[in-house]
Amino acid sequence: MRPISYVIPANEYRRERWKNGLGWTREIVRYPDAADWDWRLSIAEIEQDAAFSSFPGIDRELVLLRGNGLRLRFDDGEEVVLLPPHQRHRFAGERGLTGELIDGLTHDFNLMWRRDAVEAELLHRPLVGPMLFFAEPGVRWAIHLLAGQAHFDRACGLPPLWAGDTALLVSGEGRKRFVLEGGGEILAIRLQDKRSDGNG
Structure with missing residues (x-):
């Protein structure tokens, strides 16, 4: 699991x-x-x-x-x-x-x-230093590394990203901060649940 x-x-x-x-x-x-x-x-x-x-x-x-x-x-x-x-x-x-x-x-x-369940926003960004992503109940992020290499801060407990990999960032309970560092380009997708039950 x-x-x-x-x-x-x-x-x-x-x-x-x-x-x-x-x-x-x-x-x-x-x-x-x-x-x-x-x-x-x-x-x-x-x-x-x-x-x-x-x-x-x-x-x-x-x-x-x-x-x-x-x-x-x-x-x-x-x-x-x-x-x-x-x-x-x-x-x-x-x-x-x-x-x-x-x-x-x-x-x-x-x-x-x-469209009746989710609001989605897709961002294309250069990765030239630390980037912050905040997940919270009903809001998660998917990060797709287009090019380069990247890693999350140690507190996130996630492995590094190589070009072509995707990370799914979910809060669980409460609000959680994810710090991504490296160099390259990313697609960052914000997904907000319109029917959130508060469980992230």
């Missing part, structure tokens, strides 16, 4: 088919770990132009991690191009769209959350 807060090494991500079977994704974490999750982090491996799966009731944010670019062509006529380094776009999961590769395959960080 995992501790409340933990690090997920990149080599432990679960590779599985997209919901529509047209591609592959590496699932980082889902909460709760069930079919009817409230939020989910994954890395989509897009190897060919393909329709995205439909996720009614889910909001999404996609960040280009690797590759020369991805065009999101929505069924309603909107087009969004994600270019390196790390452009991103937020959209409703029930919108029909096709992902079109610009020049070769891409890997794309995929944040999904159930």
